[in-house]
Amino acid sequence: MIQFIRRRPYLVTSLVVLVVLVALGLRSLATPKAPQYLSAKVERADLENTVLATGTLGAFQQVDVGAQVSGQLKSLKVKLGDKVTKGQWLAQIDPVLAQNGLRQAEADEQNLQAQKRSTAAQLRQAELAFARQRQMLPDDATSRQDFESAQANLDVQRATLIGLDAQIRKASVAIESAKANVGYTRIVAPIDGQIVAIVTQEGQTVIAQQQAPVILKLADLDTITVKAQVSEADVIRISPGQTAYFTILGDPDKRYYGKLRAIEPAPQNFLDTQSTLGGGATRNNTAVFYNALFEVPNPDHRLRISMTAQVNVLLGTAKQALSVPVAALGKKIGPDRYEVRILPAQGKGDGQAVTRQIVTGLNNNVRVEVKEGLTADDRVVIGEAGDSTPTTDTASGASQ
Template identity: 50%
Template sequence: MNSERLPVTQDSSPTRPRRRWPRRLLLALLVVAGLGAAGFAVQRTLGSDKPAQAPATAPVLVQDIEETVLANGELEAKKLVNVGAQVSGQIKSLKVELGDEVEKGQLIAEIDPLTRQNALRDAEAELTNIKAQKAVKQATLKQAQLAFQRQARMLKGDATSRADYEDAEATLDTTKAEIQALDAQIAQAEIAADTARINLGYTEITAPIKGTVVYLPVKEGQTVNAAQTTPTIAMLADLDTMTVSAEVSEADVTRVRPGQTVYFSILGEPDKRYYSILRSIEPAPESISEEASTSTSSSSSSSSSDSAVYYDALFDIENPEHRLRISMTAQVSIVIDQAHKVPTIPSSALGRPGKDGLYAVRVLRPDGTLKTRQVEIGINNSVRAEVRSGLSEGDKVVLNEAPAAPATSSSSRRPRGFLGF
C-alpha cells in the first residue's frame, strides 16, 4: 500500500507583533516615581513623617537631676591612737577589754613597777648623798671665809706673811668652786631622779583620748620589751566621728573640689544615704610612699604607668550610734552638679550634638507623626538629661531610633516586575 507523504506547509496564520511600552509612557512613569521619592525625602528632611510602627518613646518628666562622680571608699575613725608601753616589763594587770568605752586618763594596764621603783630609790639616794657633800663644803666654806678675813686683818698690821694670806684666799676660792661643782651634780641627780620617777609612772598606762578599745593585742602576764620598739598595749578609736577615704580616679579628680556635697551608702544598708561635705583631696596618691622608698628602674616605671592612679578624697560623718564601723566599704557619690524640678529625658534619646551644641531629638506627635526638634541640654548623667529648651513636659521623645537601612527600607523596596524589570 502506497503511503502518500503529505507536504509540510508553514502556518499561514498572521504573526502577532511583540507588545512594546510606548516611550512616552515610560518617561511619564519615571518622572512620577522621581517626584514621589523627592517628596518623601523632603518630608523626611522636615522631620515630620508617620512611621510604619510606633517607636519606643519616653515622656518628658519634671524631676530632680544630678551629676556625680562615683568612688569606692573606706571608713576610718577620725581619731585612732596606738597606746604603747614606754618601759619594759611584765604586764601585771589589764583594766579593759575589747570594746570597752574609756575616758581620757583612765587606767588601761599596769606593768610590774618593782624595777622602776628601785631605780627611783637609787636616784633619790644619790641626790641625797650629793646634797650632804654640799652641806660639808658649805661648812668648809664658812671656815675658809673666817680664815681669809683673819689673814686680811693681820696683813694690814704686818702680823702675818703675804704667803699665809694668799693660802687663805686660795682655800676660799677652791671651796667656792667645789660647791659650784656639787650644785651641778645635784642638778644632774635631780634630773636622774625625775627620769626614774617618770619611768615609774610609765608602768601605769592610761588612755590619751576618750574612745573605744578596738584592738587589744596583749594579755595579763605577758612580757613586753620597749628597748627597740614601742609595743602596742591597746588601740583606742573615737567612733563618734568617722572619716571616709574615697578613691577618686585621675579622670575625675579635676572635677572634684572641697565643699561639694557627698553622700554614701554601706553594704549593710544599701538604701540609706549618709550625707556630708567634702573636706579635702590629698595632693598625691598613696603609691607615692612606695615610689619614694624604692628605686625605680626603667622596667618598673613602665609597668607603673599602666596602673590606675587614685587620689583620696576625705570627708567626715557623725556617728553617734556607732552604726558605722572601721574598715566598712562605702559606695561614695560626689555631687558635681544638680538641678531641682527641671524637665528631663532619657539620655538614650540623644545623639551627637551639632556644631551649635544643640541635639536633634525626635518627638512623637499626637497624630502619630514624628517631628525633629533642636534641644538644649544641661546636666547629663548618662541616664537622664536636663532639658533647658526645645521640649515641654509630657512630650514623647523617641528612644534609640536607628536609621533604616536602604536595602530593607519600605521606601526603597519595590515590587518585582515594576516598570517591566
C-alpha cells in the same frame, strides 16, 4: 477531547502564575507601613551628676596607746570594745624597776645634799682662815705662802660648792624623770573613745628602749572619716566643700551625707612608690587614685572601721526636672542644643517622627535635663525596632 485533556496542566500553571502576578501588583500599590520606633516618655525626675568612688571608713581620731617604760604588762583594766573616758586607767606595767629607779635618784640627791653641807662647813672654815691670814700679813705675822694657800683653799671650797649645787639640780631632774617613769607604768586613756584592738596581752614583756610598743588601739567612733579613692581622671572635678554621700553594703538604701574636707595632693601609694622607684626610675602603668576625705556623724556607732563605702561626690543636681534618656539626643547643633525626634500624638499624622530642637542642662550620661523644647506629654525616639519587635514599655518609659 483528548487534545483538551493534554492541554489542561498548562492552563492550571498559567492560572497560578497570573494570580501571583496580580497579588504582587496589588501589594506594590498598597500604602507603605509606618516605621516602628522605640520611644521614651519625657518625665520629671531628680537628677544628679556625680563622681563615683570607692571609699573606706575609719575613725576620725585613733590613737595607738603604748608604753614609755620597759617591763612586764602586769594587768589590763579594759577589754576589747569597752568605751573609756580620757584619763581612765587602761593598763599597768610592773612598777618595781621604775620605783627602784626613783629610790636610787632620791638617794643620790640626798648624798649630794650631805656633801653640800660638808662643803659649806669647809667653806666657812676656809673663810675664817683666810680672814686671819689677811689680818696677819701686813704685820708680817704670817708668810706670803700661807696667805696664798688660805686664799686658794677658799676658792676651791667655793667652786666645790657651786659644783655640788649643779649636781643637786641634775639629781632633781633625775628624780622628776624617775617619778615620770613610775607614772608611765600606769597607762591611761589619752582621749575619749572605744577600745578597737588589744595588741599586747597580760604577762608579755614590753621593751621601750628604741620604740614605744603598742599596748592597745583607742578610737573615737562618734565621728567617722571617709577616705574615698578618686581616679586621676575625676579628681580635677572635685574640690573641698562639695557635698558627698556614701552607702554601705549592708544598707544600700541609706545615704550618709558630708562635706569634702580635703583632697590629698599625692596619690594614696605615693610613699610606697617613691621608696620602690628610687632616683629617677619611672612607675609602671598602674591606676592612680587620690584620697578625698570627709566626715559624717556616727552617734549610734552603726558605722565601723574599715567598712567599704560607695561614695558619690555631687557635681550638680536638678530637682523634678524634665528629662529624657541620653539615647534620645540626636545631632548637636550648638552649646547644650540638640535635635531629638518626637512621636506624633496618638491618631495624628502618618506615624512618622518629627525633628525638634531642645536645650539641655545637667547630663549624668544616663538621663539629660531638658530646659526648653519638650513637655511632659511628649515621647522621644530612642531607636527603631524591626517588624518582629514586640510593642513593650520599659521601666524607663520606652515603648514601640
